[in-house]
Amino acid sequence: MRRSRNSHTPPTRTASARTVAYDTIRAVSESDAYANLLLPTLIARAGLDTADAALATELTYGTLRKQGTYDAMIALAANREVSLIDPPVLDALRLGVHQLLSTRIASHAAVNESVSLVRREGGASAAGFANAVLRRISLDTPGEWAARVSDAARSEDERIGVTRSHPVWIVRAFRRALAAEGRADELDALLLADNEAPGVTMAALPGVADAPQGKTATRYSPIGFQLGGGDPDAVVTGSGGGLRVQDEGSQLVALALTRVTPVGADERWLDLCAGPGGKTAILAAEAVSHGATIDANEVIPARAGLVRRAVVAVPLDVNVAEEDGRAFATEHAGEYDRVLVDAPCTGLGALRRRPEARWRKSSSDVADLVDVQRDLVDAGLRALAPGGILAYVTCSPHLAETVGVMADVRRDWADKIEELDARAALNAVAREPLDLPVPSDGSGRAQLWPHRHGTDAMFLTLLRRR
Structure with missing residues (x-):
């Protein structure tokens, strides 16, 4: 059945937006580029107006989110595996x-402009192939195609993965993490x-x-607000960095560390894996109000530079070292009263944004990653003075990165x-109570969720050194 669509976007306007989206997607596929970093640069380079920029953003992120479904x-x-299709095509x-299937752009415009992109990359033969595939897909409704790929799945997990556009291993990891809270039905x-x-x-640094x-x-979050439109970069720049883009979950876990117990006199704090510096900025702002000091460490020089820029608005001298966190902690054993270990992780908790x-x-x-996480927590604990508190944070709900790491520690x-x-520490700083069930092992850990809290899936455990 052919669908009729009315486009509210003239073809002359969408062409450049499509090109920017395509070039971003190609860089992500070919060079492991990060869409959130590259896309704004390409939008600015193309001189897109606000409407075009919004269209390029939607096309880029919408395509990346549903890539698994679209591949099926x-x-x-095409009657062939996607691995046999040239990557640019x-x-x-x-x-x-x-x-x-997911926008109101007219079918003929979507097909013609996509075929033009293929012709640019692969020539006439590739363009003919792309034209045939896209016209075949245009004949049926989104619901019919969804049913078709669902019926072709070889297992229930594969069906879930292909219809919800997640790799099967992530589907299974999420199910296990939810089951640990007795909520597997929320998958x-x-x-x-x-x-x-x-x-x-956004966050307003306290x-x-x-x-x-x-x-x-x-x-x-008591320091968070919704932008609700407009250019966030302009807001950040206009505030001198006192206002910054930051997920609400990240705000909450940073505040949980600074406010879990009253701050003593002359406390020293450490952000051991600080890049890109969002949580460091909150810790630094909190340190000012309590008379504490803070050091930061980030092993990757470019990310260390981001940390320095993140804290520029805070009236406090934040020393940013560029060492392996394990070595840094060994050099500063027993020196800190609060340590944040926001360890490198799979990032499965931020899939809606990345x-x-x-x-x-x-x-x-x-x-x-688990080996690195375990080593960094161990290092952070060594950096604590007696009575000091460590926050272990990951932006992932994967049980190996959360429960497994903590079991070893x-x-x-x-x-x-x-x-x-x-859980109590988070609720103590939150504007209203968070839905944080006691996990099956009875531990004190807390897990935030996109579907439940509207945040990234941030994990938090708080440990005090005796």
Whole structure:
């Protein structure tokens, strides 16, 4: 059945937006580029107006989020595995399918412009192939194609993965993490939340800046607000850095560390894995109000530079070292009263904001990351003075990166640490109570969720050194 569509976007306007989206998607596929970093640069270079920029953004992120579903549709329409399609052609097909099935762009415009992109990359023969595939897909409704790929799945997990555009290993990891809270039935809600574009959430650094008048406060974070439109970069620049883009979950876990217990005199704090510096900025602002000092460490020089820029608005000298966190902690053993270990992780908790991460990681990556996470927590504990508190944070709900790491740490440190109640710490700083069920093992850990809290899936454990 052919669908009729009315486009509200003239073809002459959409062409440049499509090109920017395509070039971003190609860079993500070919060079492991980060869409959130590259896309604004390409938009500015192309001189897109506000409407074009919004269209390029929607096309880019929409295509990346639903890539798994679109690949399954392309494979059926082309009668070949997508691995056999030249990557530049495949990326143009993904972009074309997104326009056909998930936007109000007219079918003929979506097909013609996508075929033009293919012709630019692969010549007339590739363009003919792309034209045939896209016209085949344009004949049926989104619902018919969704049913078709669902019916072609070889297992229930594959069906869920292909219809919700998540790799099967992530589907299974999410199910296990939710089951640990007795809420495995929320899996579909979580996957759907990952495929929704999040609004722009910002933080007003406490004691440094106030949220602009008329902005809606975040539901939970006492320092957060919703931008609700406009250019966030302009807001950040205009505030001198006192206002910054930051997920509400990140705000909450940073505040939980600074406010879990009263701050003593002359406390020293450390952000051990500080890049890109969002949490460091909150810690630094909090340190000012309590008379504490803070150091930061980030092993990657470019990210260390981001940390320095993140704290520029805070009237405090923040020393930013560029060392391996394990070495830094050894050099400063027993010196700090509060330590944040926001360890490198799979990033599965931020798929709604960085959708390409789901296609970039694999289950085989987890073990190496867990080793690093365990080492960094161990290092952070060594950096604590007696009575000091460590916050272990990951933007991932994967049980190996959360529960598994903590199980190893408790075994290795046994009677040298005690676990604090992270759920109570979060609720103590939140504007309203968070829905944080007690996990099946009865531990004090806390897990935030996109579908439940509207935040990234931030994990938090608080440990005090005896």
